[in-house]
Amino acid sequence: MLLKFEDGRQFAQGACSFVYRPATERETKHRIFVPVQIESIQTEAVVDTGGVYLVCHPEIADLLRLDLADKVGTDELNIRGRKIPGSLYRLYLTLLAEEGKPLTLEVSAFVPRLEPYETWDLPSFMGLTGCLEWIRFAVDPITDMFYFGAIYEGS
Amino acid sequence: MSVSTAYSPEFEYDPVAPPVLYELDVEDLTRRMRDEPDIEAMSRRVLDALGAWAWQVFPQTFGYRWKGEDTLDWGNLDTWIQSKWVGGLVQSPLVEKSINVRLLQYNALRGFIVESSRLRQLFETDLEIAAKRGNEAAFVQAAERIDWSQRPAVDFIRAVRLALAAGAHLLARNLAAQGAKLHPDHLELCKMANILAPPRIVNADILATPSVRANQAWLRHHADEFKGQWVALREGTLLAAGATAHGVWDHLESTDGVMLTKVF
Numbered sequence: 001m002l003l004k005f006e007d008g009r010q011f012a013q014g015a016c017s018f019v020y021r022p023a024t025e026r027e028t029k030h031r032i033f034v035p036v037q038i039e040s041i042q043t044e045a046v047v048d049t050g051g052v053y054l055v056c057h058p059e060i061a062d063l064l065r066l067d068l069a070d071k072v073g074t075d076e077l078n079i080r081g082r083k084i085p086g087s088l089y090r091l092y093l094t095l096l097a098e099e100g101k102p103l104t105l106e107v108s109a110f111v112p113r114l115e116p117y118e119t120w121d122l123p124s125f126m127g128l129t130g131c132l133e134w135i136r137f138a139v140d141p142i143t144d145m146f147y148f149g150a151i152y153e154g155s
Numbered sequence: 156m157s158v159s160t161a162y163s164p165e166f167e168y169d170p171v172a173p174p175v176l177y178e179l180d181v182e183d184l185t186r187r188m189r190d191e192p193d194i195e196a197m198s199r200r201v202l203d204a205l206g207a208w209a210w211q212v213f214p215q216t217f218g219y220r221w222k223g224e225d226t227l228d229w230g231n232l233d234t235w236i237q238s239k240w241v242g243g244l245v246q247s248p249l250v251e252k253s254i255n256v257r258l259l260q261y262n263a264l265r266g267f268i269v270e271s272s273r274l275r276q277l278f279e280t281d282l283e284i285a286a287k288r289g290n291e292a293a294f295v296q297a298a299e300r301i302d303w304s305q306r307p308a309v310d311f312i313r314a315v316r317l318a319l320a321a322g323a324h325l326l327a328r329n330l331a332a333q334g335a336k337l338h339p340d341h342l343e344l345c346k347m348a349n350i351l352a353p354p355r356i357v358n359a360d361i362l363a364t365p366s367v368r369a370n371q372a373w374l375r376h377h378a379d380e381f382k383g384q385w386v387a388l389r390e391g392t393l394l395a396a397g398a399t400a401h402g403v404w405d406h407l408e409s410t411d412g413v414m415l416t417k418v419f
Contacts, residue, residue, distance in 0.1 A: 014363065017371045021378060024419050033374075035367045035414065042367075042414040044374075052324045057417065059385070059400035072315075072350050078289050078322030088319075090350045097363045104357040108350055123419060129324050134354050150356045 002100050003138060003147050011136055012147035014097030019044070020144060023123055032139060033123070034146050037094040037102075038109075039064050043124060045093075047137075047146070051127030054093055054109040058120045061111040066091075077110055086112040093131070095148045103148050107131045286317040294321035303333055308341040310334075315347050327351055366390040370414045381418045388414045 003011040019033040023046050032047040043060055071087040091109040094102050108130035112120055126132050136149040281297030298314065311334025318327035328351040335341070335348035369391025377393070385403045387394040389412050397403040400415060407413060 016367055019371055019374045019378070022419060025382060027419075035371060041410075042412075044414070044416040057400075059417075060415070063400055063404055063415075070346070072347050077319050078291075083289065083320070088350050090352075092357065094361060096367045098365055098368045100363060102361045102363065104361060106355040106357055108352075108354070123417060130328075130351070131354055134356070 003149075010149060012100065012138065012149040014095065014100035014102055014149070015145050015147045016096055016098045017144050018047075018139070018146045020141075024121055032146065034126070035096045036124075036126070037092075037096060038124065039092050042096065045124040045126045047132070047139075048125040049128050049132070051125050051129075052110075053088070053127050053130040054091065054107045055122070055125040055127065056089075056091065056109050056111050057122075057124045058112050058114050060124060064091075066111070071111075084110075084112050086110055093126070095135075095146075103135065103150055105131070105135070282314065282317050286321040289320070289322055291322040294318060294323045295326055298323070298326055298330070303330070304337075306334075306337075308334060308338040308344050311338070311344055312347065315351070324351075328353070364412075366412060367414070374416070374418070378418045383418070385415060385417050388416075 002013070002015060005011055016035055018035075020030045021033060022028060023031045033044045034047055036043060036045045038045075038054070038056055038060055041060055041063060043057075045054065066089055071089050076083040076085045077088075087110070089109045089111060090106060092104055093107045093109070094104040096102050114120060134151055136147075136151060138147040139145075140147070281300070282294060285291075285294035285297055294317070298318070303311070303314075311330055315327045315331045315334070318324070318330060331344065331348040331351045335345045338344055366389070370388040373388055373391045373393065381396055384396045384398065385400045386396045387403050387407055394413065395403045395406045397406065400417070404410065404415060
Protein backbone atom coordinates (compact mmCIF):
# COMPACT_ATOMS: atom_id res chain seq x y z
CA MET A 1 0.00 0.00 0.00
CA LEU A 2 1.40 3.38 -0.96
CA LEU A 3 1.65 6.21 1.55
CA LYS A 4 -0.75 9.15 1.50
CA PHE A 5 -1.13 12.47 3.24
CA GLU A 6 -4.13 13.14 5.47
CA ASP A 7 -5.91 14.98 2.67
CA GLY A 8 -5.56 12.01 0.35
CA ARG A 9 -2.68 13.34 -1.72
CA GLN A 10 -0.05 10.73 -2.44
CA PHE A 11 3.21 10.88 -0.54
CA ALA A 12 4.69 8.07 -2.59
CA GLN A 13 4.01 7.10 -6.16
CA GLY A 14 5.93 3.83 -5.98
CA ALA A 15 7.59 1.39 -3.64
CA CYS A 16 10.06 -1.44 -3.82
CA SER A 17 11.66 -3.81 -1.38
CA PHE A 18 15.24 -3.10 -0.41
CA VAL A 19 18.07 -5.33 0.72
CA TYR A 20 19.83 -4.43 3.92
CA ARG A 21 23.48 -5.45 3.82
CA PRO A 22 27.00 -3.98 4.10
CA ALA A 23 28.26 -1.90 1.18
CA THR A 24 31.71 -3.46 1.09
CA GLU A 25 33.28 -6.71 2.15
CA ARG A 26 35.09 -4.91 4.97
CA GLU A 27 32.06 -3.03 6.32
CA THR A 28 29.95 -4.28 9.16
CA LYS A 29 27.35 -1.50 9.03
CA HIS A 30 24.34 -2.28 6.87
CA ARG A 31 23.15 -0.06 4.04
CA ILE A 32 19.91 0.22 2.12
CA PHE A 33 20.30 -1.26 -1.38
CA VAL A 34 17.51 -0.19 -3.70
CA PRO A 35 16.85 -1.59 -7.19
CA VAL A 36 17.37 1.10 -9.82
CA GLN A 37 17.94 1.52 -13.49
CA ILE A 38 20.86 3.70 -14.55
CA GLU A 39 20.16 4.73 -18.14
CA SER A 40 19.42 1.30 -19.66
CA ILE A 41 20.89 -1.06 -17.05
CA GLN A 42 19.01 -2.41 -14.04
CA THR A 43 21.24 -2.58 -11.02
CA GLU A 44 21.31 -1.62 -7.33
CA ALA A 45 22.33 1.57 -5.58
CA VAL A 46 22.80 2.44 -1.93
CA VAL A 47 20.76 5.25 -0.39
CA ASP A 48 23.33 7.67 1.02
CA THR A 49 21.73 10.76 2.51
CA GLY A 50 25.14 12.13 3.50
CA GLY A 51 26.49 11.76 -0.02
CA VAL A 52 26.36 13.77 -3.21
CA TYR A 53 25.32 12.87 -6.75
CA LEU A 54 24.69 9.44 -8.12
CA VAL A 55 28.07 7.77 -7.82
CA CYS A 56 27.93 5.25 -10.64
CA HIS A 57 30.06 2.13 -10.42
CA PRO A 58 32.75 2.49 -13.11
CA GLU A 59 32.02 -0.97 -14.54
CA ILE A 60 28.35 -0.08 -15.02
CA ALA A 61 29.40 3.22 -16.61
CA ASP A 62 31.71 1.30 -18.90
CA LEU A 63 28.82 -0.89 -20.08
CA LEU A 64 26.72 2.20 -20.73
CA ARG A 65 29.37 3.54 -23.12
CA LEU A 66 28.81 7.10 -21.97
CA ASP A 67 29.55 9.90 -24.39
CA LEU A 68 32.93 11.18 -23.30
CA ALA A 69 32.23 14.56 -24.85
CA ASP A 70 29.23 15.03 -22.62
CA LYS A 71 30.97 15.24 -19.28
CA VAL A 72 32.66 17.61 -16.92
CA GLY A 73 36.08 16.25 -16.21
CA THR A 74 37.41 16.96 -12.77
CA ASP A 75 40.86 16.61 -11.38
CA GLU A 76 39.24 15.19 -8.32
CA LEU A 77 35.95 15.28 -6.50
CA ASN A 78 35.77 15.60 -2.76
CA ILE A 79 33.17 13.08 -1.62
CA ARG A 80 32.80 12.94 2.12
CA GLY A 81 36.43 13.86 2.63
CA ARG A 82 37.75 11.35 0.13
CA LYS A 83 39.32 12.83 -3.00
CA ILE A 84 38.44 10.77 -6.05
CA PRO A 85 39.39 11.48 -9.67
CA GLY A 86 36.60 11.11 -12.21
CA SER A 87 34.00 12.85 -14.34
CA LEU A 88 30.51 14.21 -13.92
CA TYR A 89 27.69 13.36 -16.30
CA ARG A 90 23.95 13.93 -16.53
CA LEU A 91 22.26 10.53 -16.43
CA TYR A 92 18.78 9.07 -16.17
CA LEU A 93 18.12 7.20 -12.95
CA THR A 94 14.91 5.24 -12.43
CA LEU A 95 13.73 4.09 -9.03
CA LEU A 96 12.09 0.79 -9.90
CA ALA A 97 8.71 0.00 -8.42
CA GLU A 98 7.14 -3.26 -7.36
CA GLU A 99 4.03 -1.31 -6.44
CA GLY A 100 2.79 1.89 -8.00
CA LYS A 101 4.82 3.78 -10.61
CA PRO A 102 8.57 3.93 -11.09
CA LEU A 103 10.17 7.35 -10.88
CA THR A 104 12.70 8.56 -13.42
CA LEU A 105 15.04 11.41 -12.63
CA GLU A 106 17.71 13.22 -14.54
CA VAL A 107 20.56 13.48 -12.04
CA SER A 108 24.17 14.56 -11.68
CA ALA A 109 26.26 11.42 -11.81
CA PHE A 110 29.87 10.97 -10.89
CA VAL A 111 31.90 8.21 -12.50
CA PRO A 112 35.20 7.51 -10.75
CA ARG A 113 38.22 7.20 -13.01
CA LEU A 114 40.33 4.17 -12.27
CA GLU A 115 43.88 3.39 -13.17
CA PRO A 116 44.28 0.10 -15.08
CA TYR A 117 45.44 -1.70 -11.93
CA GLU A 118 42.63 -0.29 -9.72
CA THR A 119 39.23 -1.73 -8.88
CA TRP A 120 36.24 0.11 -7.41
CA ASP A 121 35.36 -1.53 -4.12
CA LEU A 122 32.09 0.32 -3.52
CA PRO A 123 28.61 -0.07 -5.01
CA SER A 124 26.77 2.71 -6.79
CA PHE A 125 25.50 5.35 -4.36
CA MET A 126 22.55 7.72 -4.50
CA GLY A 127 23.50 10.87 -2.63
CA LEU A 128 21.17 13.62 -1.58
CA THR A 129 22.64 16.65 -3.35
CA GLY A 130 22.25 16.29 -7.09
CA CYS A 131 20.27 13.06 -6.89
CA LEU A 132 17.63 12.42 -4.22
CA GLU A 133 17.17 16.02 -3.09
CA TRP A 134 13.90 16.65 -4.92
CA ILE A 135 11.98 13.51 -4.16
CA ARG A 136 10.11 12.27 -1.13
CA PHE A 137 11.26 8.99 0.26
CA ALA A 138 10.61 6.85 3.30
CA VAL A 139 11.80 3.53 4.63
CA ASP A 140 9.80 0.86 6.44
CA PRO A 141 12.32 -1.32 8.30
CA ILE A 142 9.63 -3.83 9.26
CA THR A 143 8.67 -4.72 5.70
CA ASP A 144 11.96 -3.63 4.11
CA MET A 145 10.09 -1.36 1.74
CA PHE A 146 11.44 1.86 0.22
CA TYR A 147 8.77 4.40 -0.74
CA PHE A 148 9.37 7.26 -3.14
CA GLY A 149 7.45 10.04 -4.81
CA ALA A 150 8.07 13.03 -7.00
CA ILE A 151 7.68 16.54 -5.70
CA TYR A 152 5.76 18.36 -8.34
CA GLU A 153 5.19 22.06 -8.42
CA GLY A 154 2.49 22.96 -5.97
CA SER A 155 2.56 19.67 -4.11
CA MET B 156 61.18 22.51 -26.89
CA SER B 157 64.81 22.80 -27.78
CA VAL B 158 66.57 25.72 -26.14
CA SER B 159 70.13 26.64 -26.81
CA THR B 160 71.96 27.95 -23.80
CA ALA B 161 75.26 28.38 -25.61
CA TYR B 162 76.50 31.82 -26.54
CA SER B 163 76.05 32.26 -30.28
CA PRO B 164 76.40 35.90 -31.36
CA GLU B 165 75.75 35.04 -34.98
CA PHE B 166 72.08 34.42 -34.26
CA GLU B 167 69.95 36.83 -32.34
CA TYR B 168 67.31 34.13 -31.90
CA ASP B 169 66.99 30.45 -32.50
CA PRO B 170 64.71 30.11 -35.54
CA VAL B 171 63.57 26.71 -34.37
CA ALA B 172 62.83 27.34 -30.74
CA PRO B 173 60.39 27.82 -29.29
CA PRO B 174 58.22 26.32 -32.06
CA VAL B 175 54.96 26.99 -30.28
CA LEU B 176 55.38 30.69 -30.93
CA TYR B 177 55.43 30.27 -34.68
CA GLU B 178 52.59 27.80 -34.94
CA LEU B 179 49.92 29.67 -33.03
CA ASP B 180 47.39 31.79 -34.80
CA VAL B 181 44.99 34.26 -33.30
CA GLU B 182 41.78 32.35 -33.97
CA ASP B 183 43.19 29.15 -32.57
CA LEU B 184 44.51 30.92 -29.53
CA THR B 185 41.26 32.75 -28.91
CA ARG B 186 39.31 29.51 -29.21
CA ARG B 187 41.65 27.73 -26.83
CA MET B 188 41.48 30.58 -24.35
CA ARG B 189 37.72 30.17 -24.39
CA ASP B 190 37.41 26.39 -24.45
CA GLU B 191 40.69 24.97 -23.20
CA PRO B 192 39.82 23.23 -19.94
CA ASP B 193 43.41 23.06 -18.85
CA ILE B 194 44.15 26.73 -19.00
CA GLU B 195 46.94 26.34 -16.47
CA ALA B 196 48.85 23.96 -18.72
CA MET B 197 48.61 26.30 -21.68
CA SER B 198 49.64 29.21 -19.56
CA ARG B 199 52.68 27.27 -18.45
CA ARG B 200 53.55 26.50 -22.06
CA VAL B 201 53.43 30.17 -22.99
CA LEU B 202 55.46 31.18 -19.98
CA ASP B 203 57.94 28.42 -20.75
CA ALA B 204 58.26 29.92 -24.19
CA LEU B 205 58.97 33.35 -22.75
CA GLY B 206 61.37 31.81 -20.31
CA ALA B 207 63.15 30.09 -23.15
CA TRP B 208 63.62 33.43 -24.85
CA ALA B 209 64.90 35.01 -21.69
CA TRP B 210 67.31 32.17 -21.12
CA GLN B 211 68.55 32.32 -24.66
CA VAL B 212 69.07 36.05 -24.87
CA PHE B 213 70.64 36.36 -21.45
CA PRO B 214 74.08 34.94 -22.34
CA GLN B 215 73.97 36.60 -25.73
CA THR B 216 73.38 39.99 -24.20
CA PHE B 217 76.21 39.60 -21.75
CA GLY B 218 78.36 38.44 -24.61
CA TYR B 219 77.59 41.59 -26.55
CA ARG B 220 78.17 43.75 -23.51
CA TRP B 221 81.47 42.03 -22.90
CA LYS B 222 82.50 42.81 -26.44
CA GLY B 223 81.19 46.36 -26.14
CA GLU B 224 78.62 45.84 -28.89
CA ASP B 225 75.52 45.96 -26.73
CA THR B 226 73.21 48.88 -27.32
CA LEU B 227 70.15 47.56 -25.53
CA ASP B 228 68.57 49.24 -22.58
CA TRP B 229 68.27 46.96 -19.58
CA GLY B 230 65.72 49.28 -17.96
CA ASN B 231 62.73 47.00 -18.53
CA LEU B 232 63.63 43.38 -19.03
CA ASP B 233 60.08 42.30 -19.86
CA THR B 234 59.74 44.86 -22.60
CA TRP B 235 63.10 43.94 -23.92
CA ILE B 236 62.30 40.25 -24.06
CA GLN B 237 59.01 40.99 -25.77
CA SER B 238 60.74 43.25 -28.28
CA LYS B 239 63.19 40.50 -29.07
CA TRP B 240 60.36 38.09 -29.40
CA VAL B 241 58.41 40.29 -31.80
CA GLY B 242 61.62 40.82 -33.72
CA GLY B 243 62.04 37.10 -33.93
CA LEU B 244 58.52 36.60 -35.17
CA VAL B 245 58.79 39.34 -37.76
CA GLN B 246 62.13 38.16 -39.05
CA SER B 247 61.35 34.48 -38.95
CA PRO B 248 61.88 32.97 -42.40
CA LEU B 249 59.90 29.92 -41.33
CA VAL B 250 56.52 31.57 -41.28
CA GLU B 251 54.89 32.87 -44.44
CA LYS B 252 52.62 35.35 -42.78
CA SER B 253 52.30 39.07 -42.84
CA ILE B 254 53.83 41.17 -40.11
CA ASN B 255 50.38 42.24 -39.02
CA VAL B 256 49.35 38.67 -38.40
CA ARG B 257 52.48 38.03 -36.39
CA LEU B 258 51.87 41.13 -34.33
CA LEU B 259 48.32 39.99 -33.75
CA GLN B 260 49.66 36.65 -32.62
CA TYR B 261 51.96 38.43 -30.28
CA ASN B 262 49.18 40.59 -28.89
CA ALA B 263 46.92 37.58 -28.43
CA LEU B 264 49.65 35.74 -26.60
CA ARG B 265 50.42 38.72 -24.44
CA GLY B 266 46.72 39.03 -23.62
CA PHE B 267 46.66 35.38 -22.78
CA ILE B 268 49.61 35.75 -20.43
CA VAL B 269 48.03 38.71 -18.70
CA GLU B 270 44.76 36.78 -18.39
CA SER B 271 46.53 33.74 -17.02
CA SER B 272 48.42 35.86 -14.57
CA ARG B 273 45.20 37.48 -13.40
CA LEU B 274 43.58 34.08 -13.02
CA ARG B 275 46.52 32.83 -11.07
CA GLN B 276 46.43 35.83 -8.78
CA LEU B 277 42.74 35.27 -8.25
CA PHE B 278 42.79 31.56 -7.66
CA GLU B 279 46.18 30.87 -6.17
CA THR B 280 45.04 32.70 -3.15
CA ASP B 281 42.14 31.76 -0.97
CA LEU B 282 40.19 29.60 -3.40
CA GLU B 283 43.16 27.45 -4.41
CA ILE B 284 44.35 27.00 -0.87
CA ALA B 285 40.91 26.05 0.39
CA ALA B 286 40.40 23.62 -2.50
CA LYS B 287 43.79 21.99 -1.97
CA ARG B 288 42.97 21.51 1.67
CA GLY B 289 39.49 20.26 0.92
CA ASN B 290 38.16 22.94 3.24
CA GLU B 291 34.61 23.50 2.08
CA ALA B 292 33.77 26.23 4.58
CA ALA B 293 36.90 28.25 3.78
CA PHE B 294 36.23 27.84 0.06
CA VAL B 295 32.67 29.12 0.36
CA GLN B 296 33.85 32.10 2.41
CA ALA B 297 36.56 32.93 -0.13
CA ALA B 298 34.09 32.66 -3.02
CA GLU B 299 31.67 34.99 -1.25
CA ARG B 300 34.33 37.71 -1.18
CA ILE B 301 34.61 37.70 -4.99
CA ASP B 302 32.33 39.81 -7.16
CA TRP B 303 31.28 37.28 -9.80
CA SER B 304 29.01 39.63 -11.72
CA GLN B 305 31.74 40.74 -14.13
CA ARG B 306 33.90 37.65 -14.29
CA PRO B 307 34.79 36.04 -17.62
CA ALA B 308 33.69 32.49 -18.38
CA VAL B 309 37.12 30.98 -17.71
CA ASP B 310 36.97 32.24 -14.13
CA PHE B 311 33.68 30.46 -13.56
CA ILE B 312 34.98 27.23 -15.07
CA ARG B 313 38.06 27.29 -12.89
CA ALA B 314 36.02 28.16 -9.81
CA VAL B 315 33.53 25.33 -10.44
CA ARG B 316 36.35 22.80 -10.75
CA LEU B 317 37.93 24.09 -7.55
CA ALA B 318 34.58 24.01 -5.75
CA LEU B 319 34.15 20.36 -6.71
CA ALA B 320 37.62 19.60 -5.43
CA ALA B 321 36.83 21.43 -2.19
CA GLY B 322 33.60 19.51 -1.67
CA ALA B 323 31.51 22.68 -2.09
CA HIS B 324 29.01 20.98 -4.38
CA LEU B 325 26.11 23.39 -4.01
CA LEU B 326 28.41 26.34 -4.63
CA ALA B 327 29.73 24.57 -7.73
CA ARG B 328 26.17 24.25 -8.98
CA ASN B 329 25.36 27.89 -8.23
CA LEU B 330 28.55 29.21 -9.83
CA ALA B 331 27.97 27.13 -12.95
CA ALA B 332 24.39 28.40 -13.20
CA GLN B 333 25.45 32.01 -12.63
CA GLY B 334 28.27 31.69 -15.15
CA ALA B 335 26.03 30.12 -17.79
CA LYS B 336 23.50 32.91 -17.32
CA LEU B 337 26.23 35.51 -17.73
CA HIS B 338 27.88 33.71 -20.66
CA PRO B 339 25.06 31.84 -22.44
CA ASP B 340 27.21 31.22 -25.53
CA HIS B 341 29.99 29.49 -23.67
CA LEU B 342 29.52 25.79 -24.40
CA GLU B 343 31.72 24.38 -21.65
CA LEU B 344 30.13 26.53 -18.99
CA CYS B 345 26.59 25.73 -20.18
CA LYS B 346 27.44 22.01 -20.11
CA MET B 347 28.71 22.38 -16.56
CA ALA B 348 25.53 24.17 -15.52
CA ASN B 349 23.37 21.47 -17.09
CA ILE B 350 25.27 18.59 -15.49
CA LEU B 351 25.30 20.20 -12.05
CA ALA B 352 21.70 21.43 -12.17
CA PRO B 353 19.23 20.13 -9.57
CA PRO B 354 17.68 16.74 -10.39
CA ARG B 355 14.77 16.89 -12.77
CA ILE B 356 11.73 14.63 -12.71
CA VAL B 357 11.25 12.98 -16.07
CA ASN B 358 7.81 11.86 -17.11
CA ALA B 359 8.98 8.51 -18.35
CA ASP B 360 6.29 6.06 -19.27
CA ILE B 361 7.70 3.09 -17.36
CA LEU B 362 5.47 0.46 -15.84
CA ALA B 363 5.98 -1.17 -12.47
CA THR B 364 8.40 -4.07 -12.59
CA PRO B 365 7.12 -6.74 -10.18
CA SER B 366 10.06 -9.00 -11.13
CA VAL B 367 12.25 -6.70 -9.07
CA ARG B 368 10.77 -8.27 -5.95
CA ALA B 369 12.00 -11.73 -7.00
CA ASN B 370 15.49 -10.38 -7.71
CA GLN B 371 15.57 -8.70 -4.31
CA ALA B 372 14.47 -11.94 -2.66
CA TRP B 373 17.26 -13.83 -4.45
CA LEU B 374 19.82 -11.27 -3.25
CA ARG B 375 18.49 -11.49 0.28
CA HIS B 376 18.91 -15.27 0.39
CA HIS B 377 21.95 -15.93 -1.81
CA ALA B 378 24.17 -12.84 -1.58
CA ASP B 379 26.57 -14.49 0.85
CA GLU B 380 27.32 -17.25 -1.66
CA PHE B 381 28.49 -14.75 -4.31
CA LYS B 382 30.40 -12.13 -2.31
CA GLY B 383 32.73 -10.07 -4.48
CA GLN B 384 31.10 -11.26 -7.71
CA TRP B 385 28.89 -9.65 -10.30
CA VAL B 386 25.58 -11.45 -10.74
CA ALA B 387 22.96 -11.19 -13.48
CA LEU B 388 19.40 -11.92 -12.39
CA ARG B 389 16.09 -12.13 -14.17
CA GLU B 390 12.84 -12.64 -12.25
CA GLY B 391 14.66 -14.13 -9.31
CA THR B 392 16.80 -16.51 -11.35
CA LEU B 393 20.57 -16.35 -11.51
CA LEU B 394 21.67 -16.15 -15.15
CA ALA B 395 25.40 -15.64 -14.74
CA ALA B 396 28.05 -14.72 -12.19
CA GLY B 397 31.64 -13.61 -12.59
CA ALA B 398 34.46 -11.33 -11.56
CA THR B 399 33.68 -8.45 -13.92
CA ALA B 400 30.52 -6.75 -15.10
CA HIS B 401 31.65 -7.02 -18.71
CA GLY B 402 32.34 -10.72 -18.38
CA VAL B 403 28.86 -11.39 -17.00
CA TRP B 404 27.06 -9.01 -19.39
CA ASP B 405 28.77 -10.41 -22.46
CA HIS B 406 27.85 -13.92 -21.35
CA LEU B 407 24.10 -13.20 -21.55
CA GLU B 408 22.06 -14.21 -24.58
CA SER B 409 19.68 -11.33 -23.92
CA THR B 410 19.98 -8.44 -21.51
CA ASP B 411 16.24 -7.65 -21.50
CA GLY B 412 14.89 -7.38 -17.97
CA VAL B 413 18.25 -8.30 -16.45
CA MET B 414 19.50 -6.85 -13.18
CA LEU B 415 23.29 -6.64 -12.99
CA THR B 416 24.85 -5.97 -9.64
CA LYS B 417 27.95 -6.64 -7.61
CA VAL B 418 27.43 -8.51 -4.36
CA PHE B 419 29.36 -7.16 -1.38
